[in-house]
Amino acid sequence: MLKYILQRVVLMLLTLFIIIGICFVLIRLLPPAQLDPTDIHKDVVEARREAMGYNKPIMVQFGIFLKDIFTKWDWGMSDKLYVGRDVFELFSSKMPATVIVNLYSIILSIPIGILLGIWAALKKNSWIDHTISTLTMLIISVPSFVYAFLIQYIFSYKLGWFPFVMDQGTDYFTWSMFKSMLPAIMSLSFGVIAGFTRTTRAELTEVLTSDFMLLARTKGLTRAQATVRHALKNCMVVILPSIFGQFIGIMSGSLIIEKIFSIPGVGQLYIKSINAPDYPLFIMNTAFYTAIGLAAGIVVDISYGFIDPRIRMGSKK
């Protein structure tokens, strides 16, 4: 098991390295962002660029880039958007907003999603099941900006319950801040709820018809007992890993939702860095998103092995 995990992690790091390498080369092949000649930061930025080897061959530049990261954890300096600020520091300052909004959203939506899924599966082919399944299907199909619009229009504009966009500032744990985050949290939750409902329902309906459920009933368990002890336990094999995946994913945030509700998070920083264009910021962001994506994949895969002893990780088929 340990060997398998190590193997996966090493492979992931290799993949990450290759992706960052390719992105780095592609970005550095572009002419660096034009500086405003009247900008007072011009000299600083130019000096910094010189130090990062902008005039040297690409592979030397990549070497300097890696060396800076490994020795000083220095990801470079923002040269267009927030001139002169350290990219990593800038990035970490944007992280709390994203994490908090997403955390609230999944804490709210995972239980609801699973409960709805269980309900639908237990009442299979009744009107409850049909309603839940249809709604799930609708929400999964509709792009997130549509229900963000509906929430903003109905709750913020027509009813006036919430502010249109998230409050500025960094005191994330006040009531007014929470209230201003709610529309964004709701918009994020719809998709997650629908996803979990669908997975839970699909898994549970399959488990409920299996032979061991019949055996459990035969030996005298009530339907509730059999469902909780046997069916749910089996269905968690699929659900738990995706919960872990979601928790890792909270750091990446949603580009669209962050833009609509102007959440000062990493997603918005990313969009800005693309439009600016601010290449050091872009590379840092890319590396981060890639790492999150890969890490989520690994965690999901490995957690299967921990949760379900029947699945042997890394064994030869």
Next chain:
Amino acid sequence: MDTNIYEHIPKEKFAFKQLDANIHDQKLETKSRGYFADAMVRFKKNKSSVVAAWIILFLILFAIVSPLISVNPVRHMDSTYTQHPPFIRAIADKNLGIFDGATKHESQSEKQVAIWRAIGEETGLQPVLRIVDTTVQKEKYRGQWRDVVYHKIENNKYYERGVVYRVVSYDEYQRIQDFQNETGVQVIYPYVEPKDIMGIKDNPNIWYQVQDNKGTPLQDEDGNYIYLPAYSTDSSIEGPVPYNSIRIEGDPGNYIYSAAKSGAVHIRICYYNYYHYVNGHEPTYIFGTNSLGQCLFTGIGVGARFSLIFAVIVSAINLTIGAIYGAIQGYYGGLIDLILDRIAEVLGGVPFVVVTTLFQLHLAQKVGVLPSFLFAFVLTGWLGMAALTRKQFYRFKSLEFVLAARTLGASDWRLMFKHIFPNALGTIVTSCALVIPGVISSEVSLTYLGIINLQELFGTSIGTLASQGQTAMTAAPHAMLFPSIFISLLLISFNLFGNGLRDAFNPSTRGVED
């Protein structure tokens, strides 16, 4: 013993059953059904998918037809009629409450309503559609309490603009007159001098005698507002080009229609009719206009055309590449599989937004925005298909029929695509149906975020329209609503249709996954 009755049965008790009959298989009475015919039958049983299929057909027709029948080309942007609600003159005149360009105004005083009504009195295009609600408030005015009446009214936003000032050249002035003579539509209205209306200079809609400098009309003894024309008759300020066109009702013949202004004329024009003059047709916006003054009806059609065509092309390319890649992986296995799998993993690890951005930065200038967008979709889009095909190939490649074909000397290529692939086709087809909505969804999200801008190429796209609508959501909710409805309907129907297709082609998974 009982069993003994079945023993020693006499020979004559036996008779020949079918001595002369030909023994052969009975020909099947029922008509045989192929794989696809069978799938069609199952598909038709799924009512929601059939409905979804019809909706898709309708939306495709809409995309084809709407830019053709719309009077407003997609690049036509009117700088005045921006964020205007749906309006069709023929329906608005019937007063049904739809397509009348209605926009709400809260708490309008009696005076203000009288000023709105004046626009209708002059141009014949009455902006005040209906008074929705009336409230009476007590207000303190110069130390005394008095009742003030406030109305909540609905105005036709197209008529509301009323009359505007324009400075036009002599030629233009003449052309407008020619247009008036030809069509009988009154564009130019008589000139009003500020000195006649208490010095009001910035409101061209004041054409009547006023009692204060806010534009309140005169009142008769009963307190009703009356509109007495204040048009100028002073021919000394008139522009050098004579006015030889239709005159408004009640014109004794001495009203002047323009004022001289250093080499040009200053005129009052009814914007609604001026629009008619400029564009050759009256404003007709079935879905209204967005913040740029673009017609949403045309815009959605144009955007949908692009989305649909793009999705079909991307899906076709991805499926082909994925099938070939997966086939090679699955068929050869071993080291080749391992290497190809690593490549796929690296590609799969790059976030899609990053791919799109990099392609935009690098290729957009060389090959254009659209091809680079296409490449971005193709670069990682085929991975899912490849994984699926690979799995199917692993399943089938060790079966006897493959061995038999190989023994007969079939080449690798033939084995792959003549023997194994058709067997895997069922599973592959079923997953294809859900690829198209996926592509549409990502494309719309990217244009929404503004990472890709197709405005120069096609005029607009659904994502662009939605993001423009989002910014002006409170002023013009329709600008967000119509693109949202369209894209939601499209994606929902495609997903329903895809699910139905998958169930139909794959009876074993029916009911397991929804």
